[in-house]
Amino acid sequence: MDKTSSEDRVPSAENASQNDKKKLPWGRIVLVLLLILFLALQLYPVDRSNPEVVADIIAPDNIKAILRRACYDCHSNETKWLWYSYVAPASILVARDVQQGRERLNFSEWGEDYDEEDTPEMFLDECWESIESGEMPLWFYLPLHPEAVLTDEDLDALRTWCGADQLEQEDGGEGADGEDEAAEHDHSQHGQAARKENGSEKNKSEDKK
Numbered sequence: 001m002d003k004t005s006s007e008d009r010v011p012s013a014e015n016a017s018q019n020d021k022k023k024l025p026w027g028r029i030v031l032v033l034l035l036i037l038f039l040a041l042q043l044y045p046v047d048r049s050n051p052e053v054v055a056d057i058i059a060p061d062n063i064k065a066i067l068r069r070a071c072y073d074c075h076s077n078e079t080k081w082l083w084y085s086y087v088a089p090a091s092i093l094v095a096r097d098v099q100q101g102r103e104r105l106n107f108s109e110w111g112e113d114y115d116e117e118d119t120p121e122m123f124l125d126e127c128w129e130s131i132e133s134g135e136m137p138l139w140f141y142l143p144l145h146p147e148a149v150l151t152d153e154d155l156d157a158l159r160t161w162c163g164a165d166q167l168e169q170e171d172g173g174e175g176a177d178g179e180d181e182a183a184e185h186d187h188s189q190h191g192q193a194a195r196k197e198n199g200s201e202k203n204k205s206e207d208k209k
């Protein structure tokens, strides 16, 4: 018994050590590969340039302060590139957002096209809806930029400045005008309700333009 078991033990111990040699440390290999991938990703070229501010938006200081806090990182040439924008893959995503954001809307160029009078109206046309719907600023930007969260006061200030509040009031008033207009155009006595609807809808679509 003793003899056989010791004979068994010797080869089995050899087997074990052979197995140890063959068995690759997969965990470590995966980690090293990930590290290499991560480092290689850092070589991916990322454009973090801030073009010259040609003509900043012309707006009152309080409005500008809100936009600077909430929008300028993606919609101006004054992007503040924070630490994570230097670390891939975040850097690649951030740079893409800034590029697309600037393409769509760049407050650093607004002053070229709109003076003090036109600016609020353009803002109402171009931007208000995306703010009111909560689409902008982009939600994933907010946890790292709590200062960009728009408070009720911010929203009130923007709403008053761009005239969205007036529009809401006028919508009611002009709806009535619309009814009159529709009545003038259509002298038939039938389908009054339908005419009223047409009238107010027409006015709304006109307002949007």
Ligand code: HEC
Pocket: 067, 070, 071, 072, 073, 074, 075, 096, 097, 098, 100, 101, 104, 105, 126, 127, 130, 131, 136, 137, 138, 141, 148
């Ligand atoms: C984290 C970056 C980021 C921030 C902050 C941000 N935006 Fe944007 N915004 C984008 C990107 C990216 C797009 C382009 C999205 C697209 O075209 O799908 C965009 C698109 C828009 C558009 C066009 C929407 C459309 O339907 O085409 C408007 C208007 C806009 N943003 C307004 C604002 C305003 C106003 C603020 C500040 C209150 C703001 N954004 C903050 C990244 C941002």
